Amino acid sequence: MPITISLLNSLSGVAGSIAGMAVGDLLLVSIGGIIGASGLFLTQIMCKAMNRSLRSILLGKTSMSVSNAIKEKEEHADEKSLEKDPVEALKDAKKVVIIPGYGMALSQSQFEVKKLVDLLESKNIKVDFAIHPVAGRMPGHMNIILCEADIPYDKLNDMDSINPLLDSYDAALIIGANDVVNPAARDAEGTPIYGMPIINADKAKHVIICNYDLKPGYSGVDNPLYEKKDGVSLLLGDAKKTIAKLVKDLS
Incomplete structure (x- = not known):
């Protein structure tokens, strides 16, 4: 869950940069880029802490049935x-x-x-x-x-x-x-x-x-x-x- 949230934060920064490009706002592009890069960096750190790749976390099995x-x-x-x-x-x-x-x-x-x-x-x-x-x-x-x-x-x-x-x-x-x-x-x-x-x-x-x-x-x-x-x-x-x-x- 923390990795997913961190990745979403990163993507929100990317979206902000794209919006900045669309409206021609250099400040929005810069801030969005910083948020996107820092979010991605934090995501990589947490993936390393879990000993997992981002792909395996997003696509892998995340839960199991509860035993009797x-x-x-x-x-x-x-x-x-x-x-x-x-x-x-x-x-x-x-x-x-x-x-x-x-x-x-x-x-x-x-x-x-x-x-x-x-x-x-x-x-x-x-x-x-x-x-x-x-x-x-x-x-x-x-x-x-x-x-x-x-x-x-x-x-x-x-x-x-x-x-x-x-x-x-x-x-x-x-x-x-x-x-x-x-x-x-x-x-x-x-x-x-x-x-x-x-x-x-x-x-x-x-x-x-x-x-x-x-x-x-x-x-x-x-x-x-x-x-x-x-x-x-x-x-x-x-x-x-x-x-x-x-x-x-x-x-």
Whole structure:
């Protein structure tokens, strides 16, 4: 989705240039050319981040049928989530990484996330963010909403810089992200996300997943993290309420 939007932005610039040529407006031609070129450049960057060509993204399969296992997983979600206490995992942590996705934007939970960050830091816990290039529904989506919540920009780390460090984090808090942290991208051949670089959240000592439900992400590929019992906590439901409860329990 972010790649499609970026490409449409580029094409809008091209259309503006053509319109400028038609009316003889050199300024419109120039501005349209800049928008078109920058949009295309951003599209190429995100295609590289997904390890896909633009042609394969536009013409390839983008979704899969949801497996019957999802229903069964949802029935046992509460039981699984009780196996690990996410509050204790955060209390015992020295370093926490937060991985946001479209679900955070959808639930408007970024302000609760800010409260959580402030609370953790007041307990001398180091907090960082890991941002995937194609997280959200438009380029830079996560950066924008985190900036809106006054999260310091120096806490935002791109995927390539933070991936080698994730095994040093005591807890990884996933908020509304799925495909960008899905380990199936490494070995599930034939799926839309196979070969796509992901944030290696599963390398952290404990993973806390704050997603609305257990359904797959945009790609339609099931996430093996939902089935993993050791070192994984599931906090299902509206992320805004979930994070608010975490803040309350940690206070």
